Amino acid sequence: MSNHSIHPKSSNDTLARAMSWLTDPCRRLSVTCVVMGFAWCVIMLGRLFIGSTVGLADSGDGHRLLCQLDVAPVGQPQWAWVTPTYEAYDWKGEACSTGGSGTPYLSTQWVLLVFAKALTPVLGLPGALDLRALGVVCSLVFGLAVALLTAAMPLKIWARTVVVCGFALATVDSAVAPYFISPFSEPAALLGMLFLVAGILRLLRGSRTTLPGLALVSAAALWTIFAKAQTMTLLIGVLPVMLARPVHSPRLAGAWRHLSRRFPDLGRLTAEPAGTSADGAGQLARDGARGLAVGVLRRLPAAVMCGVIVWSTVLFAGGQAGWLKEVYHVHQVFLTILPSSPTPEKDLRELGVAPEMAKFAGKSFLSTTGPTSSPHYEEFLDTVDDGDILAFWAKHPGRAAALADDGLLALTATRPEYLGNFLNEPGKVAYAKDDSFSLTVMAFALLRPLRWIVFPGLWLGSLAVGVRLLRHRGLRAGPRGVGWVLIAMSLNTVAQFWAVLLSDGQNDIVKHMVLTLYGTLLLGPLLLAAFAATALSDDPDTDLDEGTPAADVPWQRAGSSGALAATSPVTGAEAPGAAFP
Amino acid sequence: MNAPRMVKGTVVTVFTAAVLSGVIGASLSATPPGLGSGPLRTTWTTGACHQLAQPWETAFAYVSDTKDPVDCARPHTTETFEVVKLTGHLAQAQERPSYVLLQRAGEHVCSKEKFDEYLGATSLDAVWGLNTIRFFPSAREWKRGERRVRCDVTTSHEEMAAPQVLKRPIKNVYTATDASRWRVCRWHGDQVPCAEDHGEELIGPRLPFSKDQVAKGRTYMKQATRQFCESRVSAYIGEPLSKRPDLEFSAEVEVPSESARSKSSRVGLCWVGPVGADMLFQGSLRKNKGEGTRA
Numbered sequence: 091m092s093n094h095s096i097h098p099k100s101s102n103d104t105l106a107r108a109m110s111w112l113t114d115p116c117r118r119l120s121v122t123c124v125v126m127g128f129a130w131c132v133i134m135l136g137r138l139f140i141g142s143t144v145g146l147a148d149s150g151d152g153h154r155l156l157c158q159l160d161v162a163p164v165g166q167p168q169w170a171w172v173t174p175t176y177e178a179y180d181w182k183g184e185a186c187s188t189g190g191s192g193t194p195y196l197s198t199q200w201v202l203l204v205f206a207k208a209l210t211p212v213l214g215l216p217g218a219l220d221l222r223a224l225g226v227v228c229s230l231v232f233g234l235a236v237a238l239l240t241a242a243m244p245l246k247i248w249a250r251t252v253v254v255c256g257f258a259l260a261t262v263d264s265a266v267a268p269y270f271i272s273p274f275s276e277p278a279a280l281l282g283m284l285f286l287v288a289g290i291l292r293l294l295r296g297s298r299t300t301l302p303g304l305a306l307v308s309a310a311a312l313w314t315i316f317a318k319a320q321t322m323t324l325l326i327g328v329l330p331v332m333l334a335r336p337v338h339s340p341r342l343a344g345a346w347r348h349l350s351r352r353f354p355d356l357g358r359l360t361a362e363p364a365g366t367s368a369d370g371a372g373q374l375a376r377d378g379a380r381g382l383a384v385g386v387l388r389r390l391p392a393a394v395m396c397g398v399i400v401w402s403t404v405l406f407a408g409g410q411a412g413w414l415k416e417v418y419h420v421h422q423v424f425l426t427i428l429p430s431s432p433t434p435e436k437d438l439r440e441l442g443v444a445p446e447m448a449k450f451a452g453k454s455f456l457s458t459t460g461p462t463s464s465p466h467y468e469e470f471l472d473t474v475d476d477g478d479i480l481a482f483w484a485k486h487p488g489r490a491a492a493l494a495d496d497g498l499l500a501l502t503a504t505r506p507e508y509l510g511n512f513l514n515e516p517g518k519v520a521y522a523k524d525d526s527f528s529l530t531v532m533a534f535a536l537l538r539p540l541r542w543i544v545f546p547g548l549w550l551g552s553l554a555v556g557v558r559l560l561r562h563r564g565l566r567a568g569p570r571g572v573g574w575v576l577i578a579m580s581l582n583t584v585a586q587f588w589a590v591l592l593s594d595g596q597n598d599i600v601k602h603m604v605l606t607l608y609g610t611l612l613l614g615p616l617l618l619a620a621f622a623a624t625a626l627s628d629d630p631d632t633d634l635d636e637g638t639p640a641a642d643v644p645w646q647r648a649g650s651s652g653a654l655a656a657t658s659p660v661t662g663a664e665a666p667g668a669a670f671p
Numbered sequence: 672m673n674a675p676r677m678v679k680g681t682v683v684t685v686f687t688a689a690v691l692s693g694v695i696g697a698s699l700s701a702t703p704p705g706l707g708s709g710p711l712r713t714t715w716t717t718g719a720c721h722q723l724a725q726p727w728e729t730a731f732a733y734v735s736d737t738k739d740p741v742d743c744a745r746p747h748t749t750e751t752f753e754v755v756k757l758t759g760h761l762a763q764a765q766e767r768p769s770y771v772l773l774q775r776a777g778e779h780v781c782s783k784e785k786f787d788e789y790l791g792a793t794s795l796d797a798v799w800g801l802n803t804i805r806f807f808p809s810a811r812e813w814k815r816g817e818r819r820v821r822c823d824v825t826t827s828h829e830e831m832a833a834p835q836v837l838k839r840p841i842k843n844v845y846t847a848t849d850a851s852r853w854r855v856c857r858w859h860g861d862q863v864p865c866a867e868d869h870g871e872e873l874i875g876p877r878l879p880f881s882k883d884q885v886a887k888g889r890t891y892m893k894q895a896t897r898q899f900c901e902s903r904v905s906a907y908i909g910e911p912l913s914k915r916p917d918l919e920f921s922a923e924v925e926v927p928s929e930s931a932r933s934k935s936s937r938v939g940l941c942w943v944g945p946v947g948a949d950m951l952f953q954g955s956l957r958k959n960k961g962e963g964t965r966a
Contacts, residue, residue, distance in 0.1 A: 158705065166831070166832070184734075185707050185736075189732050192711075194705040412769075471769060
């Protein structure tokens with residue numbers, strides 16, 4: 091019997107089996123996530139390296155971070171060119187600190203740089219650390235973030251793919267991607283925001299949150315905040331999200347049952363009423379109080395984690411070098427308040443500063459003939475603090491509005507003009523910009539005349555859509571979670587915008603706006619997700635958490651005002667302002 | 672739990688473990704983030720030599736140096752010529768003040784006399800390319816009450832550029848060698864170190880004129896400068912100028928480049944060089960140089 095017909099047929103069988111495996115409805119989601127992650131990783135790698143390396147030149151801020159990797163730049167860092175190669179150098183003491191202040195510049199970006207340093211020799215790149223290896227690391231992490239976003243997005247698979255592609259396109263844009271080959275701390279923050287969105291969507295996929303879900307969101311939030319202190323504005327969005335729904339924890343439920351048996355009075359406090367009471371109003375009040383107590387108890391683990399996040403953030407922010415505060419105060423007064431002031435001497439008197447310093451308007455902290463050269467400088471340092479600056483802007487709302495306009499103009503500028511995107515190679519002009527994929531750059535330039543309509547409209551509109559989504563009857567918990575993400579991101583973006591304006595002010599404002607820009611860009615696909623969530627139902631393959639109600643514990647009480655089934659529509663427990671029913 | 676879930680759970684667990692292992696492994700293999708290595712302890716020894724090769728190590732804002740000193744016969748960039756104690760109200764601060772205030776307070780802390788003495792320079796030597804850099808206690812030392820200031824001599828350099836490396840000690844350079852690399856010379860109006868081709872050599876010190884003297888006019892100032900230079904030129908070259916017909920000197924009046932009051936300030940300068948406008952030479956005319964040596 092001839093065997094020659096078996097071999098071609100067996101390879102076809104293998105292919106058919108493989109395709110069948112890949113397209114099996116049970117693993118369709120997993121395959122989609124892996125393919126999306128892999129594809130966008132490759133796209134980012136191509137975007138950063140094909141043709142020519144695309145990065146962002148060092149403004150001088152790179153040293154405070156890179157020195158912690160025991161490396162020094164080969165040659166003088168230049169604004170005109172990306173200088174990615176660093177040689178080994180043993181920095182001693184405060185030579186590696188924030189501006190020589192003696193305080194280290196801590197950032198989670200250090201972790202990515204550690205990997206980049208380990209990868210540098212593996213990739214055959216020169217020096218002890220080459221930022222092109224960082225580009226590879228960031229691309230891999232970006233691919234992972236895309237895969238996780240795809241997994242977490244509570245939509246049909248094709249809709250997830252479209253929405254997550256929107257996230258990815260925002261990241262590969264010329265306004266964002268070059269940061270992945272740079273000595274700055276922004277990459278960790280940018281990637282952290284993606285993981286945070288994925289974490290929140292995962293957390294809110296069911297009517298109850300879980301301890302692991304809360305831990306993941308906390309980790310993503312802290313990673314992002316610890317990347318760059320200005321991202322602490324994330325708290326404004328993340329904390330309400332973590333407290334939005336009660337926590338499902340069988341362990342805690344078991345502990346509560348144990349406590350209730352040992353202390354029956356405690357159990358009675360939160361027990362269902364045995365029968366009807368003649369005192370209807372009193373009963374209502376007791377039910378309201380009991381509901382509140384139950385709501386608080388059910389969110390206690392989340393509240394504890396929120397407390398940890400807040401405490402960690404306060405410690406981190408408090409550890410920031412006093413030098414940074416000094417720089418911010420100088421730039422607020424002399425670069426932000428005075429240059430546009432019709433009465434600079436009067437403004438200085440209002441701030442308690444010698445009016446003679448008005449001549450330094452427009453000069454930065456680093457200027458040798460600027461405010462630091464004034465004999466009144468020490469008095470300035472002792473007098474001006476954050477409260478004075480905030481009070482000044484509060485008393486001059488018109489000028490605050492003008493400042494906001496400058497912020498919007500900086501946002502529409504999208505990328506710092508003075509930093510080049512290319513290596514010093516033949517054919518490259520100094521300070522040249524990468525325009526290989528610059529949709530944001532072009533779009534924002536076109537929208538500049540309409541900036542007061544487009545950007546506040548987008549931010550506030552996203553907030554409104556998010557709230558509306560929360561109240562949408564007939565939606566499952568997962569899609570309503572998109573509403574929470576919209577609320578969190580829009581609040582964070584507005585807070586970021588003002589954090590930049592009220593910290594370093596006009597100094598390097600375009601570069602400092604990158605996280606606001608990124609948050610704004612992410613609102614686009616999030617709005618698309620919101621539309622898909624309302625227009626389309628969930629994918630039946632979506633793996634939603636199911637609570638296991640137990641009748642006698644406040645954590646899971648079927649039928650009470652606090653306990654929710656996974657498929658129930660919106661309840662008062664989730665509407666804004668009702669985190670504690 | 673069904674089989675696909677078990678597989679998925681296993682894959683997730685393995686993947687998470689791999690990532691965490693990578694993170695922990697990479698973090699453990701790297702030095703932890705934070706300040707540079709070594710104890711935050713300054714060397715306060717006069718005559719010590721320091722190798723500070725990176726721009727940040729001598730930048731205006733980076734006010735402390737806690738690197739171990741090096742052998743002065745080895746390459747280095749600064750040498751300590753004086754250690755003084757900072758006094759005044761700034762020294763009372765519990766936390767180390769802003770570097771701006773420290774540098775301003777330290778402007779007049781280091782003594783020019785000690786600087787010249789360390790280099791072996793006299794008032795006749797016009798120093799080129801060397802100046803003072805100050806180092807203050809680290810923030811931790813300051814908290815413990817340390818208030819000394821270390822005055823180092825270093826090569827002149829722009830902010831955020833590294834100083835030149837010295838291959839030999841700079842101590843007593845003006846007496847031990849001809850120090851032509853560290854003297855001011857001139858060729859067609861451009862100042863150059865005397866180790867390079869030049870036509871004239873500057874003799875110190877500069878003669879500052881008061882406002883009243885400036886008001887008397889240029890002719891007066893030139894005459895005063897000539898009288899000032901005559902004795903000094905002879906002392907500089909080690910013999911009366913009359914015995915050196917190959918040399919001549921010129922007395923000039925200039926606006927000092929470093930003066931904040933440059934519009935009204937004037938100084939007199941003494942230049943000596945070979946007779947003839949286009950005569951070029953290298954090295955220094957200063958007597959008291961080492962035989963056949965160059966700095």
